[in-house]
């Protein structure tokens with residue numbers, strides 16, 4: 260039975276999805292220590308976390324059986340996604356379930372910041388009645404700068420507009436058409452933070468967004484600006500925020516997330532102008548049910564071999580697109596594998612040409628599959644669809660894709676051309692509806708043969724008797740020939756023979772074939788046909 264480890268608090272309703280399927284053994288070890296996690300993870304096929312568990316490279320390396328990591332929420336910065344990708348482990352999340360909750364939370368923080376509610380509450384609890392000390396400001400008429408205009412940023416903008424605020428936003432993916440539709444001004448980061456009275460960040464934490472707001476950015480802000488971070492600790496440089504508070508640039512900050520969590524000894528917490536919560540943005544009953552149900556459903560699907568839309572390290576396809584690309588994904592791996600087994604020496608470049616039908620589809624899944632087929636013959640470890648692109652990049656293999664409309668015999672065609680230190684090889688194939696895959700070209704030779712799990716390829720001079728002779732040797736080896744195809748450019752010239760065989764051919768008999776008169780090269784290849 261597949262085993263799922265749960266290490267952060269996940270809503271019961273989500274876990275119920277897993278338990279009720281009856282297909283998995285579920286072990287809950289909430290708050291497991293990093294050392295225990297390293298000890299334990301090796302027995303599990305899936306890991307389910309929120310933001311507390313740090314899924315480091317060490318954890319991933321120790322997760323020998325791990326196939327999928329599920330994140331009940333949005334941010335995956337607590338997971339070493341690159342290491343997971345390299346290891347062929349799928350990372351999935353649940354980005355839709357906590358958007359409204361987090362937007363509402365951000366807005367609550369903005370109101371609290373504008374009206375000093377936490378400070379006034381604390382003062383009254385201390386027995387003080389300080390009515391003038393906590394005079395605030397209205398949101399109406401103020402400008403809100405939103406950095407990161409994705410799901411949450413967009414919902415925060417809608418709420419701000421309802422409060423009569425002007426919204427200016429910076430997001431590299433925000434088009435002016437969308438901004439206009441939303442009634443939002445699109446701007447650069449600098450413009451956004453320069454004019455805003457309130458600034459809120461809603462990007463993920465990545466290499467690019469770490470310390471996106473630092474000393475330089477604080478220096479251009481309006482004096483007395485109020486700033487919020489309900490996204491991720493580290494997007495705002497905490498040391499720079501401290502300096503900006505000291506200098507009076509920032510009049511107030513609302514923080515839900517910190518560079519280090521739990522943020523027990525964070526110096527920012529000693530500032531009266533800083534209001535702070537312990538990473539509560541997504542903590543509502545509704546959001547926790549939503550994300551847990553979504554991600555648990557995703558784990559079930561992935562472990563059953565089905566698809567789930569929110570894959571972090573593998574582009575997701577709609578069911579219709581998946582149906583269309585699936586045959587080409589299979590063909591791609593076979594072509595890649597065939598090309599890799601026929602090229603002499605190593606591979607430095609993979610050129611892929613999609614023609615006709617596959618050219619109309621997103622190439623990613625097909626390209627990954629081709630790379631898997633190619634790299635599996637050169638890489639020391641197993642190559643997965645998830646890891647193929649990253650491994651090609653790490654091996655320094657250049658990948659070039661081209662797409663073109665149908666212009667020849669075939670309604671669909673994929674050509675894989677490999678180049679390396681000792682030469683080039685090109686293999687092309689097509690999918691014939693109702694008849695399956697066909698290999699239709701090897702280098703300069705046109706052929707037409709169904710790929711089979713085991714094949715013998717010979718390059719020889721076109722002359723009488725070769726086919727019979729090779730057939731005789733295979734017969735002597737007890738190897739049945741299931742299919743055969745010969746290609747040549749001209750009578751008596753160079754030719755190729757491709758034989759689909761029912762089982763492996765041993766080295767001794769391959770050598771006998773090699774010793775046949777006129778034979779240039781003989782290869783036994785195995786293709787990933789199943």
Ligand SMILES: NC(=O)C1=CN([C@@H]2O[C@H](COP(=O)(O)OP(=O)(O)OC[C@H]3O[C@@H](n4cnc5c(N)ncnc54)[C@H](O)[C@@H]3O)[C@@H](O)[C@H]2O)C=CC1
Pocket residue numbers: 332333334335354357358361406407408409410411412429430431432461462463464467468471489490491515516538539540541542
């Ligand atoms: N405090 C909490 O409990 C919660 C925090 N979050 C955090 O909020 C983040 C955003 O969540 P969603 O809006 O759902 O994600 P999203 O993916 O819908 O939006 C993120 C946006 O940031 C933009 N972005 C990326 N790099 C950028 C850059 N360098 N500069 C400006 N914009 C950039 C993207 O284009 C995208 O539009 C999550 O990644 C997570 O870290 C999410 C939920 C709860």
Ligand SMILES: O=C(O)C(=O)COP(=O)(O)O
Pocket residue numbers: 309310311331332333334335357490538539540541542
């Ligand atoms: O979804 C996110 O990115 C969050 O930050 C929520 O984190 P949590 O699941 O509450 O630990």
